[in-house]
Amino acid sequence: MRFDISGHYLLLQAFDRTGRKVFGGEWHGDEAFARDTEDPSGVSGERRNIQDLIKTLAASAEPHNAILASDADEEEHQAASDALHQINRELGQLKERLATLPHVTGSWLADHEAFKRRTDIESKLFEAFRSGDLDLQVGPNEIVQWRTWSRQPDFKVLFSMSCVIVPRSHAGQRRRGPAFIQLAAFEKWLCRFAGAATGTEELTPEAQLEIWLREKIKGPKEFSKPVYRAHALEEIPELSARAFDRVWDNVVPKNWKRRGRHGS
Numbered sequence: 001m002r003f004d005i006s007g008h009y010l011l012l013q014a015f016d017r018t019g020r021k022v023f024g025g026e027w028h029g030d031e032a033f034a035r036d037t038e039d040p041s042g043v044s045g046e047r048r049n050i051q052d053l054i055k056t057l058a059a060s061a062e063p064h065n066a067i068l069a070s071d072a073d074e075e076e077h078q079a080a081s082d083a084l085h086q087i088n089r090e091l092g093q094l095k096e097r098l099a100t101l102p103h104v105t106g107s108w109l110a111d112h113e114a115f116k117r118r119t120d121i122e123s124k125l126f127e128a129f130r131s132g133d134l135d136l137q138v139g140p141n142e143i144v145q146w147r148t149w150s151r152q153p154d155f156k157v158l159f160s161m162s163c164v165i166v167p168r169s170h171a172g173q174r175r176r177g178p179a180f181i182q183l184a185a186f187e188k189w190l191c192r193f194a195g196a197a198t199g200t201e202e203l204t205p206e207a208q209l210e211i212w213l214r215e216k217i218k219g220p221k222e223f224s225k226p227v228y229r230a231h232a233l234e235e236i237p238e239l240s241a242r243a244f245d246r247v248w249d250n251v252v253p254k255n256w257k258r259r260g261r262h263g264s
Contacts, residue, residue, distance in 0.1 A: 003140035004250045006206045010162040011136070011179035014186055019121045021193045027117065032160040034114035043101055050098045054091060061087045122159060133189050138164045139177040145170070183207055184214040205239040206247050212236070213251045221256050 009017070012032055019027045064087070067080035128134040129146045136144040136157070144164060149155045152167035157179065164179045188211075209232055216228070223231075229244045249257075 002250060004247070005180075006204065007183050007210045007247070007250065008137070008180040009183055009186055011157070011159055011164075011181060012162040014181045015121055015125065015159045017186075018124060018190060018193070019117060021190055022121065022124070023117055028114065031114050031118040031121070034111060034118045037112045037115055039112060047098065047101050050094050050101075054094050054098075057087050057091050057094070118159075125159075126157075128189060134181055134185060136164065137180040137182070138166060139174075142177070184211045187211055205236050206243050208236050209239055209244060209247045210251055213247065217252055217256060224259070225257075 015032055016027075016029060019029075019031055061084055064080040064084045067076055068084075072080075125134070129136050129144065130150070132146075136146070138144060149167055149170060152169060154165065155167040156165040157163075158165070162179050163176055165176045166174070168175065212232060212235065213228075225248065228248075229241060232244055233239055233241065
């Protein structure tokens with residue numbers, strides 16, 4: 001069967017559609033390129049704790065400062081002075097530590113949230129490849145053998161580039177190639193996620209037809225090709241007869257291409 005790119009998504013397209021389905025309005029569209037950033041929550045929490053301690057220590061110094069400003073005897077003055085010395089020493093240490101901590105900026109928070117969304121969608125797709133719910137295809141005709149390839153350290157899936165780097169132990173003439181996911185299988189898999197609608201109205205007429213035909217061929221052939229064509233043209237108004245014939249040839253099994261209802 002010849003490779004028809006209209007029946008496939010590039011890996012980056014599938015990644016983006018999954019993100020939009022899972023995250024809805026939170027998805028920005030550039031998550032595939034989000035850089036790995038440290039979780040800012042730890043730094044933010046430490047800064048907050050130090051700032052609270054500084055306020056507490058500053059408040060504890062006030063009674064001692066009041067004693068030094070009063071007519072208290074020498075012994076009380078000395079005790080207050082010693083206490084203030086300890087407080088100021090601790091305050092100095094806290095302020096030094098605070099100065100070494102990076103400020104948690106809005107861009108840092110946004111970058112980290114984008115990276116978390118990226119890794120979430122990547123993990124969902126990796127699990128689909130691992131379980132066999134989806135096939136990852138390299139070039140026009142090679143399916144990634146996930147169980148064996150994924151155990152090789154030089155195997156890589158580059159979502160942002162829609163590219164697979166084939167492990168040396170399995171590579172032929174080329175070690176990398178464009179990565180695709182079969183469109184109809186992907187749309188069926190995507191339905192498991194609640195979220196924003198990603199219906200077939202977003203697809204080309206040919207893509208809608210492929211999904212329609214793949215559902216039909218799960219059962220027996222009930223009509224002749226012209227009848228299926230008529231039904232398809234009625235259900236997908238923008239579809240042309242020529243496009244139907246092209247998708248039919250690429251999708252249906254050989255026994256459906258024979259004349260008659262049951263391919264006989």
